[in-house]
Amino acid sequence: MSETASSARRVALPFMAVFGPGLVVMLADTEVGSIITASQSGVAWGYRLLLLQFLLMPILYVVQELTVRLGIFTGKGHGELIRDTFGKGWAWLSAAGLAVATVGALLSEFSGVAGVGELYGVPRPVTLGLSVLFLLVVAFTGSYRRVERVAMALGLFEFVFFVIAFVSKPDGHQIASQMLQPALANKNYLYLVAANIGAVIMPWMIFYQQSAIADKKLSPADFRYAKWDTAIGSVVTQLVMAAVLISTAATIGLKNPNANLNTVGDITAALIPYLGVTMGKLIFGIGVLGAGLVASIVASLALAWGLGEVTGYRRSLEDHPFRAKWFYGVYAACLICGAVLVGVVPNLVILNIAVEVMNALLLPLVLGFLVMLGLKSLPPAVRLRGWYAGLTITLSVITAGLGVYGGLSGAGLF
16 A cells, blocks of 8 residues: 555544534534525525525534534533533523424424325324334434434435436526625515524534534544534535525526425425426435434434533433433433424424524524633633634624524514
């Protein structure tokens, strides 16, 4: 073996050992609510919200890189670090925000999963029951690494959206023209801006990645590779969002801009006349199913970890369920309650966009805690400082401010 090949192998091996939390959380980021948000963006505004998907890449990276930094250099999950730094009251406030976001996410995920089942005539209770059983088995019979591998495998189904974008044959000139024509004076446009921001930065993402890093026991020596893991995930998730937006803009948005796309079934029915049954139903359904299942795992684990960090109960996928009863109990309760709610009240699916806007309204709390921890809780050598601290604070303020303004403006409160 040549010296160059040997060196490349030495670099690749530690990267593969660290690789996982960043990609998993980013694949979960492109969840059912995000797909519906991107679809509505493309139908209602063509490519005018496409540039936003690319602008959110560096913002997403900065937020999650700080999460990685906190997890690696403190060895603590997000809730535990808030508790130890600011006290139990603030920790419970952050956990409350996490719980609200997790409930909203699970309603979106199970609505989407049930919608895919209904496309093929599978009754909603059957689809939901099998999904919950599968997700319980994944966590209860595995370790962290096994859960991570399953989540990545499910998330890879989202790559089918790139195929759908390609076969939708978008007009390059139209893309170049419209993506530089925002409609910032329009309240409906601003509402979707807020929804897209909330679809990218969610409380459970931060809790999950920091806790996963702690559970995986990554060390400072892994920081370089963990940042690459996060960077790759940041690009991939936003490219998936862009692919969904392009697909719907080039088809439904061009021919039927007034289409109502509140559910997976609505989007599928609208896509089939332009892409056919295979692409519009089978391939799109596979992408949604993968997105919904991986996000269900991540959001439920985030809440189980977060509550454990605040209360102090055992919280690791490496523990046997009988040794970490509360951790596994919270995970199971999230999944079961989410599935039951969607099964009993099917029209909860109309909350998909509202859930993403709610995430945007939570950003001042979420990013505020994250930045303060970066300034206060890290060892001096890796603490936020200088120009990077200024960049992180500026991006956080702009993102949170735009998300809140867009959400409140779109709701008619401004």
